[in-house]
Amino acid sequence: MSGVVSSPFDQFAKDILELLLSAYGRVETEVEAPALRSQRADVMFEPDPARDAARRALGLVGEMTARCCLLDPFHEAPDVAQVRGCLRKLLNHQHARSLGQRPSAEVSWLLCGGRPDAALASLRFAPSPGWPRGFYDLGPAMPLVIVVLSELPATPDTLALRLMGAGLTLRRAITDLQGTPPGPVRDALVRRVVELHHDRQVRDPHAPEDEDELMRSLPFVEELERRCRTEGRTEGRTEGRTEGAHLALVRYVERSLGRVTTEAERDALRHGLMRRGDAMLDEVFALSPAALDAWLIREPS
Secondary structure, three states, X not given: OOOOOOOHHHHHHHXXXXXXXXXXXXXXXXXXXXXXXXXXXXXXXXXXXXXXXXXXXXXXXXXXXXXXXXXXXXXXXXXXXXXXXXHHHHHHHHHHHHHOOXXXXXXXXXXXXXXXXXXXXXXXXXXXXXXXXXXEEOOOOOOEEEEEHHXXXXXXXXXXXXXXXXXXXXXXXXXXHHOOOOOHHHHHHHHHHHHHHHHHHHHOOOOOHHHOHHHHXXXXXXXXXXXXXXXXXXXXXXXXXXXXXXXXXXXXXXHHHOOOOOXXXXXXXXXXXXXXXXXXXXXXXXXXXXXXXXXXXXXXX
16 A cells, blocks of 8 residues: 555545544554655554453454454555555564564554455465465565455454455445344444445535445445444443444544544533433434534533
């Protein structure tokens, strides 16, 4: 992904990874490879050994992050040059970190929405032993793994990964998410899907359909939003659910404004959710970034 503008879906994938992993270790984004300053890895994760069991409960993502690693989402299939660049980026990162005596990634995962046929063939990737269908690697000496998201088995363990996919893979993952029982991780993923849809609708209402799979999945998104709000009314009075909704709303506001919110603004959002619930969500989602900034100034905490 280096050298290209991140799409809303690449950002969506990074948000999912941060959402899932931030409680179980240290997450860094846009990690630079100093030997080649133009190259950055989207996400680096360093697991916290004290939270190993809880992280592994995330399913396949938990298994993939058992070691310090880089994760690079590609909404489209990367070409040969991009895959080679990711290998170079990993080696540069490891070299620079070793000189500075800092922890470095032991493996790099390329999360590919499309199947990179040319790279798989010319670089001689092979199916990864011990991993599900869709995993390909170069062997232990070259710890670069391509994950073809469209080839993953449609199981609960792969749901978070499939939500980072494209086209039919993404739409089926949204359908699976709709049928997933409520819970902290599921609710946070639902919120993020709804936020992405609203974000795209506000920022680029005339975007071509072929550039936005979630726009074509609107019935699913609307149903997810309805269910999320219904559950919020019937179960959302618990502290954990309220806090999850607040964190998701803060993330949406910060993305819309392009800046970090202040403590006073976060308090205003929390108190607004407690007082007005869905009515405040409707109001926030309907605002342009400029209007949202002004609204935050007016909203009492």
